[in-house]
Each structure stands twice: as structure tokens, then as C-alpha cells.
Amino acid sequence: MTIFKNASLNRVSTFLLKKQCVIAIYVILAVVAGFKQYHHHSYNNYLIFKYVYWHTTDLQNLYNNYPEYLDSNHYGPLFSFFIAPFALLPDGLGMILWNVANVSILLWGIYSLPLSINKRTIIAWICAHEALTALLSFQFNITLTGTILLSFSYLLKKKEFQSAFFIALGTLIKLYGIVGLVFFFFTKRKLRFILGGLIALSIFFVLPMAISSPAFVIQSYQDWYLSLSHKNAINASLTSFQDISIMGMARRITGNVSIPNAPFLLGGIVLFALPYLRIKQYQHLGFRLMLLASTLIFTVIFSSGSESPTYIIAFAGVAIWFIIQQQPKKMWVIALFIFAFILTSLSPTDVFPRPVKEFIRLYSLKALPCVIIWLTIIYQMLKEDFESYLITDK
Numbered sequence: 001m002t003i004f005k006n007a008s009l010n011r012v013s014t015f016l017l018k019k020q021c022v023i024a025i026y027v028i029l030a031v032v033a034g035f036k037q038y039h040h041h042s043y044n045n046y047l048i049f050k051y052v053y054w055h056t057t058d059l060q061n062l063y064n065n066y067p068e069y070l071d072s073n074h075y076g077p078l079f080s081f082f083i084a085p086f087a088l089l090p091d092g093l094g095m096i097l098w099n100v101a102n103v104s105i106l107l108w109g110i111y112s113l114p115l116s117i118n119k120r121t122i123i124a125w126i127c128a129h130e131a132l133t134a135l136l137s138f139q140f141n142i143t144l145t146g147t148i149l150l151s152f153s154y155l156l157k158k159k160e161f162q163s164a165f166f167i168a169l170g171t172l173i174k175l176y177g178i179v180g181l182v183f184f185f186f187t188k189r190k191l192r193f194i195l196g197g198l199i200a201l202s203i204f205f206v207l208p209m210a211i212s213s214p215a216f217v218i219q220s221y222q223d224w225y226l227s228l229s230h231k232n233a234i235n236a237s238l239t240s241f242q243d244i245s246i247m248g249m250a251r252r253i254t255g256n257v258s259i260p261n262a263p264f265l266l267g268g269i270v271l272f273a274l275p276y277l278r279i280k281q282y283q284h285l286g287f288r289l290m291l292l293a294s295t296l297i298f299t300v301i302f303s304s305g306s307e308s309p310t311y312i313i314a315f316a317g318v319a320i321w322f323i324i325q326q327q328p329k330k331m332w333v334i335a336l337f338i339f340a341f342i343l344t345s346l347s348p349t350d351v352f353p354r355p356v357k358e359f360i361r362l363y364s365l366k367a368l369p370c371v372i373i374w375l376t377i378i379y380q381m382l383k384e385d386f387e388s389y390l391i392t393d394k
Helices: 002-016 019-039 044-057 079-087 091-111 117-135 141-156 160-173 175-186 190-211 214-235 246-254 262-277 285-301 308-323 331-345 354-362 365-383
Strands: none
Touching: 019 091, 019 117, 044 079, 044 091, 044 190, 079 091, 079 190, 091 117, 091 141, 117 141, 117 308, 117 331, 141 160, 141 175, 141 285, 141 308, 160 175, 160 190, 175 285, 190 214, 246 262, 246 365, 262 285, 262 365, 285 308, 285 365, 308 331, 308 365, 331 365, 354 365
């Protein structure tokens, strides 16, 4: 009986570790999330995205409030070009295909990583629930996570143009994408990387003009800057669904909404940059992957605009950090990962009673495990010798 059970478990684990199984699950999640939200008329984000295209073609300000939806757009003019194929479709079909496109780019990014196929698949499984949270809001953050991963992977493969392409793409749609520049020191062909970036930025800057006009696009970038400045000014709040960040925790735990971002950002940038002093470690894959994990988490926990669906970016960093820890994994590593999975990933679900969920939201505690893991990553990058890290790239 024991032998039979072991054989069955082996077959199940082998099946779950198949790339095709992960792809199928992600596509199912994308379709089900899109279908559910469409039939519950809960797709305001998608309407914002859709009308970015139509307002661009009509030469209307992309950042005004419009009666077709609540809230306002905060994505760059380039977004209008990439949402176009979905905006032209009926809403139900468009939002389902939008979700499928997003998870496709995320999985492309995960499976581009220089890790064994099993480790990449485990990362995908770890990220699945956060991906679902983002899918229910039709979030572009899923794609953005994929573009950051791709910019990292292509740079390590000495494909500087492709890496710069994804950095430029992410940056001109949502500024978070600019964090891909932190991998700059991992390439020896820096001029080629810079040239690729300039070419990509030029192409992406011009692209929306094909469906509008040069004057409109130039004005839209000015409007985008004003929109982001205004949004950043109002993000700080003791009750909103945003500001799930280290600054948000400080503001909400103290009850002082006037605590500024600047000291936290300055301290965070200094800590983030310290591992760059260990130049001899640059060559080791473990160090590079640690920097990738640090970047993904840093992007979210130091942004006052972070909300629950944004954490697909940070949780990809958590997954990478966990999977590259050396075997056998230490108990504190496992405990910290479980803490992150429960509090960060599961906190918006019915696993927690409603009063507990509300408490976690009101104090931005979803960010807490990611903050602790990020500090752990910085410590490890400063103290450990990554030459001893056994990380397969096959």
C-alpha cells in the first residue's frame, strides 16, 4: 500500500512539474477570472484600459475622468497601442484574451530564467495565486513582471537589444519598468545596451502617433507626468486600498498620514545599492538572481501606489529568493516563506475572517513579509559568498 501511494504521489508531482500543466492552469485562471468579472459587471479597470485606445484615436486627454468608468488612467500613451487589439473586440472576449496575453508574458518571463525547468515551474506555481488576484483586476502588473524578468534573462544571455526592448516597453507604459536598468552592470557590452535602449525608446515614443498625432502624443506625455504627480500626492491615506508599502505601514500604524516618503526612499535606495560594492560577486548566478529578487520586491514595497494586485511583482521576487536558497533549506527560510505566502498572498481571500482581512488592509500588513524578506536578501547579498551557491542553469 505504501509503495502504491508513493508511486501515485510521484506521478502527481511529475505531472504538476510539467510546463504544459502550468501553462494550462494559468490559461484556465485567466479565462475563468475574465469570464467571472465580465458576468458580475466588475471590470472597471478593463474599461479604463479599453478607453485609453479610443480616447487616443479621438485625440482626447488620456488622464481625465470620463463617465464610461470610475477613476482615471495612469498609464503612458504607449499603452494605447498595445491595448488596441483587445479594445476593438467585444468586452467579454477582449478581457478574457487580455488576461491570457498577460499570463503568457509572465510565464515567458519565468521560463526565461537561468534555472532548471523544475525550479522555474515551482516559481510559477508559487506565483499562481498572486497572479489570480491580479487577473481579477485585469492588471497590467502581470505583464510588467514578465518584462522585468525578460530584461534580466536577455541581458544574461548577452542579448542587450532584447533586454533594452523590454525595459523601454515597461517604462513607457508604467514607470516601474525602469527598474530593469539595475542589471546594467551585468553586461560587458554597455554601449550596445545603451544603443538598444535609445532605439527602443524612440520606436515606442513614435508608435502611438500611428493612431493619433505627434502633437497629441507629446502633450500626452506632459499630461501623464502631471497625472502621476497628482496620484503620488493623494496615495498617502489611512484607509485607501493603496499605499501597501513600507511607508504605508509606518503611516497607518502611527496614524500619521503626513509621514513623508522621502526618508524611506532614500534609506531604501542606499540599502539596495550596498551590494553593488561586492564587484567580485557579480559573476555568480546566485548573486545576480538575488539582485533580481531584490529589485522585484523593492519596486513594490517602496511605492505608495502599491495595492494588492501589484504584489504579483513582489511575490515573483519572493519566489525567486526562496527557490535559490541552498539545500537543505533552513527552517527559518521555510518559515519566512510560509509567513509570506499566508500574509501576503492569502490575506485578501476568505482564508481570513472579514475583520482580520480588514485589519491587515488598514495597516498595510500585506507588505510586512516582503519587507522582511527584502531586508534578508540585502543581508545575504552583503555577507554570503555566492560562488558556493549550487544553481543549475540547465
